[in-house]
Amino acid sequence: MFARETAEGELARTGSEAGETRTHLAEAAVKYREAKLASAPEIPRELVPAVERLTEIDEAFEAARFVAAQLRERIEEERQSARVPVGSPTRRGPADLSALSASEKIRLGLQQLSEREAR
Numbered sequence: 001m002f003a004r005e006t007a008e009g010e011l012a013r014t015g016s017e018a019g020e021t022r023t024h025l026a027e028a029a030v031k032y033r034e035a036k037l038a039s040a041p042e043i044p045r046e047l048v049p050a051v052e053r054l055t056e057i058d059e060a061f062e063a064a065r066f067v068a069a070q071l072r073e074r075i076e077e078e079r080q081s082a083r084v085p086v087g088s089p090t091r092r093g094p095a096d097l098s099a100l101s102a103s104e105k106i107r108l109g110l111q112q113l114s115e116r117e118a119r
Contacts, residue, residue: 026052033057042068 047064
C-alpha cells in the first residue's frame with residue numbers, strides 16, 4: 001500500500017512539474033515573440049500570431065518580413081513613378097477665374113486665343 005501511495009504521489013508531482021514546464025514554455029514563447037518583433041519594428045504585430053511553438057513564431061515572422069519587404073518595394077516604386085524630373089515645368093491645372101472681373105476674364109480669353117492661333 002505504501003508503494004502505491006508513493007507512486008501516486010510521484011505521478012502527481014510529475015504532472016505538476018509538467019504543468020509548470022508548459023507554463024514556462026508558453027511564457028518563453030511570448031518573450032521570444034516580443035523580442036523578435038522588437039528587433040524589427042517595420043513588421044506589424046498582427047502578422048506574427050502568439051503561439052507556443054518557436055518554429056511557428058519563426059515561420060510567421062519570416063512570412064511577415066517578406067510581406068513587409070514587398071510592401072516597401074511597392075511603395076518605393078509608386079514614389080519613384082510619381083517623381084517629377086528635375087527641370088520639368090510645373091503642371092498647371094485650370095486656373096481659378098472666380099476672382100477676376102468680367103473685363104479681366106475677356107482679356108485673358110483673348111490672350112489665350114491669340115496664343116493658340118500663333119502656334
